[in-house]
Amino acid sequence: MENSELAMARRAEAILTAQLQEHELALQARHDAEARYPDGPLVMERTRPPDFPEQFRYARFSYPYRPVRCAPFVAAQISLHSEERSEEFLFELRQLRDFDPEWFDNAFALALCLSLARHPVTGEGTHP
Amino acid sequence: MTDPVHPFFASLAEQLNRGATRAALGLLSFRSAPLREHLHTVFQSTPGTGDSFLADPVFEASFGWRLTEDTLGDLSGRFLHPDVVKALDKPSKTFAEEYTFSTQQHPYQHQLEAWQALIEARPARSVLVTSGTGSGKTECFLIPILHDLATELDTQTGGLTGVRALFLYPLNALIKSQRDRLIAWSEPFSGRIRYCLYNGETPREGKSPWASEVLDRKTLRANPPPILVTNATMLEYMLVRTEDQSILTQSQGKLRWIVIDEAHNYIGSQAAELTLLLRRVLHAFGCRADAVHFIATSATIADSRANTEEQLRDFLADIAGVPPDRVSVVYGQR
Numbered sequence: 001m002e003n004s005e006l007a008m009a010r011r012a013e014a015i016l017t018a019q020l021q022e023h024e025l026a027l028q029a030r031h032d033a034e035a036r037y038p039d040g041p042l043v044m045e046r047t048r049p050p051d052f053p054e055q056f057r058y059a060r061f062s063y064p065y066r067p068v069r070c071a072p073f074v075a076a077q078i079s080l081h082s083e084e085r086s087e088e089f090l091f092e093l094r095q096l097r098d099f100d101p102e103w104f105d106n107a108f109a110l111a112l113c114l115s116l117a118r119h120p121v122t123g124e125g126t127h128p
Numbered sequence: 129m130t131d132p133v134h135p136f137f138a139s140l141a142e143q144l145n146r147g148a149t150r151a152a153l154g155l156l157s158f159r160s161a162p163l164r165e166h167l168h169t170v171f172q173s174t175p176g177t178g179d180s181f182l183a184d185p186v187f188e189a190s191f192g193w194r195l196t197e198d199t200l201g202d203l204s205g206r207f208l209h210p211d212v213v214k215a216l217d218k219p220s221k222t223f224a225e226e227y228t229f230s231t232q233q234h235p236y237q238h239q240l241e242a243w244q245a246l247i248e249a250r251p252a253r254s255v256l257v258t259s260g261t262g263s264g265k266t267e268c269f270l271i272p273i274l275h276d277l278a279t280e281l282d283t284q285t286g287g288l289t290g291v292r293a294l295f296l297y298p299l300n301a302l303i304k305s306q307r308d309r310l311i312a313w314s315e316p317f318s319g320r321i322r323y324c325l326y327n328g329e330t331p332r333e334g335k336s337p338w339a340s341e342v343l344d345r346k347t348l349r350a351n352p353p354p355i356l357v358t359n360a361t362m363l364e365y366m367l368v369r370t371e372d373q374s375i376l377t378q379s380q381g382k383l384r385w386i387v388i389d390e391a392h393n394y395i396g397s398q399a400a401e402l403t404l405l406l407r408r409v410l411h412a413f414g415c416r417a418d419a420v421h422f423i424a425t426s427a428t429i430a431d432s433r434a435n436t437e438e439q440l441r442d443f444l445a446d447i448a449g450v451p452p453d454r455v456s457v458v459y460g461q462r
Contacts, residue, residue: 025396033299033359034328062390062427064301 005109009117016117017055020110024069027103040067040096042089046074056111071096072104076111141175141185149181191462193263194237201231207247209278212271215316220338223312229267238460242268245456246421247275252384252454254422256391256444259460261427266309268458269387269423274313276384277321277354287320288354290378293385294409295357296402298393300327303357306389307341310355314340322353327362349374354382360402367412376412383413384420388447391424403447410449422448422455 009016031037047057047070056073058066075093078085085093097104149171158164176184204213216229235243238259245253246269257268273293280288297303303325310323319339324330326348336343342353352375358366366372386406388394394402410417424444437457445452 028395029397032361033297034361035299037299037301060392062299062302062393064299065393 005113006116009113013114013117016110016114020107023103023106023110027069027100030100030102037064037068038095038099039064040071040092042086042092043067043071043074043096046077052077068096068099068103069107072107073111075104075108076115079112080115137185137187141182144185145172145175145180145182152181193259194461195234196237196240198234198240199231200229200233200235203235204231207243208271209275211278211281211317212274212313215274215313216271218316219312220315223308227309227312235267236264236460238458239264239268239271241456242423242458243272243275245458246272246423249456252419252421254444254448254450254455255424255458256440256455257423257425257458257460258440259425259427259458263460265425265427265460266306266389268425269385270309270313272421273355273385273387274321278317281317281320287322289351290354290380290382291352291356291375291413292354292379292382293356293387294363294383295355295387295389296363297357297359297389298398299390300329300359302390302393303327303359306357310357311338311340314355321355323355323357324348324353326356326358326366352378360398360405363405363409367408380414383410383415386420386422386448388422388424390426391443391447392426399447403449406447407449417449418454420448422450 005016044067046052053073056070058069061069071093077083149168152171153164153167156167158167170179171181173180175182200208200213200216204210213231217231218224219227219229238257242255242257245255255268257265259265277288277292280292295306297306307325314321314323315338317340322340322342324342324347326345330348331344333346334344342348342351348356349372356375366375386409388402406422410420422444424447438452440457441452441455444450444455448455
């Protein structure tokens with residue numbers, strides 16, 4: 001597993017963040033000014049705690065762009081912490097994913113990987 | 129001793145609660161009047177108590193933006209067209225609460241700097257305004273544009289036909305927020321200064337209750353207003369679509385202002401496409417880059433690094449196709 005994405009993320013996180021940037025640019029290029037980005041107040045609420053990574057809050061963008069961008073990272077955090085969320089929350093996440101599944105799926109995979117890589121390695125095959 | 133602050137915050141909380149209640153009930157649109165009334169009563173209870181709609185308000189103190197010594201009234205006639213100052217002081221009544229810029233009010237320092245660069249400097253200068261949310265970035269460019277249009281009105285009877293100012297937004301959702309302000313400050317000109325929000329949702333035909341608003345494509349094409357608020361996608365269409373040709377024909381040589389609002393949202397290929405689009409816009413409108421004021425605003429690219437100013441200047445110079453020495457960078461200062 002030396003060349004797995006996870007191992008790569010542990011060795012050089014920048015490789016994965018560079019991939020994320022490419023996906024971000026692709027997302028931006030797929031939607032023009034007429035696009036209707038869905039809102040996600042519950043998802044955005046989940047980005048507020050201080051432990052949420054600053055770079056994935058996408059605070060540099062105007063608000064309408066942010067829920068779609070933040071959603072995969074919120075979803076990854078929920079998965080890793082095995083949190084249970086309300087139906088309403090999951091519906092909101094699905095709506096955000098539906099807007100651009102390509103972005104969501106790619107970013108979700110990378111977000112999971114980055115988060116796992118930040119956890120201390122406790123043994124072969126051990127998960128946090 | 130009476131506490132002047134507490135009543136202010138108390139009334140603010142009430143106001144927020146009232147607005148949120150009205151918005152929520154409006155969105156829910158329950159048909160049952162008793163249910164609406166019941167919810168209205170429940171929602172209106174004091175924030176942070178029982179079943180109240182809003183939690184206890186939390187206020188965060190922040191430093192205000194630096195003010196100028198002059199009031200807006202002091203600038204009337206000396207620097208700004210008196211009709212513009214009058215329109216700001218007494219905007220359309222419907223929007224007076226939110227958009228009155230009183231003659232007694234002191235503009236922010238960065239607003240005055242932007243106005244000076246855009247109104248006084250010859251030849252035309254371009255400006256990049258970078259400042260925080262709520263620092264009045266829109267006023268930085270809208271007031272000089274209204275001043276310019278009001279000055280042109282002095283030389284002619286009737287209203288202005290043909291696009292003088294092009295406002296570009298990266299997303300429709302960001303365009304809508306400008307409508308109220310544009311009506312508030314254009315309406316006092318009784319239809320002589322008009323604007324149109326042109327995007328995919330603009331209806332083919334329609335009539336606005338406001339003299340200053342062009343609501344439909346038919347009027348836009350027949351009698352283009354001096355202010356056109358649009359997005360890059362619509363602008364692309366406008367340059368190639370036969371039915372939009374009349375807008376370009378009637379605006380030949382008249383375009384003097386291009387505003388790129390929320391510029392920080394243009395990243396990657398969109399920024400490159402915008403750059404090329406602006407070159408084609410100048411060509412289609414029959415204008416030279418050095419005769420047009422390019423204005424970009426951004427809330428988030430401000431930084432204290434020494435070379436930031438140069439980077440920002442280069443950013444706008446590249447997009448606009450003007451030399452960097454013709455670009456001023458204006459920072460919001462607290």
